[in-house]
Amino acid sequence: MTALVRLLLLDVDGTLIEPRGAGRVALRSAMLEVYGQTGPIDDHDFRGKTDPWIVRDLLRCCAWADEEIDARLHEVWEPYLRHLDAALETAVTRPTPCRGVPELLRRLSGDARYELALLTGNVEEGATRKLRAAGISHRFDVGAFGSDSECRADLPPIAVARAARRTGLSLRAEDAIVVGDTPEDVLCARANGSRVVAVATGGFSADDLRSHDPDRVLDDLSDSDSVLEALDDVATGARRVR
Numbered sequence: 001m002t003a004l005v006r007l008l009l010l011d012v013d014g015t016l017i018e019p020r021g022a023g024r025v026a027l028r029s030a031m032l033e034v035y036g037q038t039g040p041i042d043d044h045d046f047r048g049k050t051d052p053w054i055v056r057d058l059l060r061c062c063a064w065a066d067e068e069i070d071a072r073l074h075e076v077w078e079p080y081l082r083h084l085d086a087a088l089e090t091a092v093t094r095p096t097p098c099r100g101v102p103e104l105l106r107r108l109s110g111d112a113r114y115e116l117a118l119l120t121g122n123v124e125e126g127a128t129r130k131l132r133a134a135g136i137s138h139r140f141d142v143g144a145f146g147s148d149s150e151c152r153a154d155l156p157p158i159a160v161a162r163a164a165r166r167t168g169l170s171l172r173a174e175d176a177i178v179v180g181d182t183p184e185d186v187l188c189a190r191a192n193g194s195r196v197v198a199v200a201t202g203g204f205s206a207d208d209l210r211s212h213d214p215d216r217v218l219d220d221l222s223d224s225d226s227v228l229e230a231l232d233d234v235a236t237g238a239r240r241v242r
């Protein structure tokens with residue numbers, strides 16, 4: 001009998017990497033080029049949101065109508081990626097992997113029980129470039145992104161379908177485990193019947209995350225043995241929220 005393969009849907013900012021402001025710097029410059037305004041971008045909470053959702057939130061703060069926002073939204077990503085490249089080459093805004101992540105990815109990649117995919121609000125090319133700058137992009141070749149949908153809850157089925165196509169495995173959203181650092185990660189998992197491990201490395205505390213009822217909460221991903229044990233518990237349905 002073949003063991004069931006679990007699909008891990010991994011968030012990027014605050015989960016795999018510490019973003020260190022590169023996306024914000026790049027989006028500010030891109031929005032100025034395309035819309036001439038950024039809204040309250042310095043204080044805006046980006047966590048858990050998709051890139052197009054962030055742009056919409058910021059422009060709504062300046063009384064832009066959705067039709068006006070939508071008319072130019074597709075123009076944002078070329079300058080965004082151009083400015084992102086510059087920010088990723090700047091030491092102060094270059095992302096770094098979260099503690100323990102390179103070791104965890106190395107172990108997961110060699111573990112036949114798991115397949116890995118990205119599930120992130122970043123536009124696809126933005127995610128790829130951030131992960132490359134942090135030195136961990138080689139661990140991923142499939143995912144769902146902010147460029148697929150503005151709504152995070154739409155992303156798990158897209159990631160599952162792509163992973164199934166690539167691996168030839170029968171994968172279902174109900175068997176996938178979302179790993180993310182925000183209440184939005186928990187909500188998008190729940191909306192699709194997926195399981196979810198919340199990790200308190202993106203600014204939300206373990207208590208904040210626990211109040212959204214994930215299957216497990218971890219303080220961080222620094223101890224691969226503990227993370228693998230937690231994933232195994234969640235995969236086998238042992239529900240233990242602490």
Ligand SMILES: [Mg+2]
Binds near residue numbers: 011012013015180181
């Ligand atoms: Mg995140």
